[in-house]
Amino acid sequence: MLNTDYAAYLVADxxxxxINLYQVICEDTRGFLDTARLLFSTANTAEGYYHLRQSFxxxxxxxxxSAAMFLYLNRHGYNGLCRYNKQGIFNVPYGKYTSPYFPEQEIHFFAEKAKRATFLCCDFEETLALVCPDDVVYCDPPYYPASDTANFTQYHTQGFDKFDQYRLVTAAGKAARDGAQVVVSHTHIAHDVG
Known part of the structure; x- marks a missing residue:
């Protein structure tokens, strides 16, 4: 979204x-920035991180x-990961960064661009069902693991497995056949989407 210029956007995850982070930034940019800036300035220790993670x-x-804590956790957590266990608990360990970057300018840019956006929290099949002819669709699913030891797809409580990869390609193919322009950033499943 940030690198394109369309009249309207539908952003779903x-x-x-x-999605809460995106919505809060749009609805109350200043309040969000004030809250997040305070977290960044006072909690850059392992104890502070784990306390905020528990509160979150x-x-x-x-x-x-919650949105400010989510940004804080993603900027201070190990390797910038976003990971949950099956119970929905955010469980990324502390990243030990000396001074994580606070993306204030990027947040302002996002807030301005997002005035043209609608944000939905839903499954990709629900999102792709909303696509109209001539829409441009970009899907960025978790990468299919290259090996069993590189198997990380827990960006959400349910993960994203081979069946989900197949469902995505099938739904993206239908949207393309219905007249949308569809790009899927990565998938392991070979499938004709046209």
Whole structure:
């Protein structure tokens, strides 16, 4: 979305924390930045990280606080990972960075661009069912693991397996046949989507 210029965007993801982050940035950019900036300036220790991770997993009733913690955890966590266990607990360990970058300019840019966006938290099949002819669709699924030891697809509680890869290619193929322009960034399943 950020590198294109269309009149409108539909941005969807199955991760409710990510969609909440996007929505909060759009709805209250200043409040979000103030909350996130405070976290970045006061909690850059292992103890601070694990305390915020525990708070994030326990209570998400304050949407702005939750969104700010999600950004903090992603910037301070190991290798910038976003990972959950099967119970939906964010479980990335502390990354030990000396001064993680606070993306204030990027957040302002996103907030401005997102005025043309609708954000949905749903499965890709639901999203692709909304596609109209002449829409441009970009899908960025978790990469299919190259080996058993590189098997990480837990960006959400349910993961993303070979069957999900097949479902994505099938749904993307239908959208393409219905007149949309579809790009899938990576998939292991060979399938004619045209």
């Amino acid at each position: 199955i991760n409710p924390d990510l 997993n326990r209570d998400k009733s304050n949407r702005t606080q």
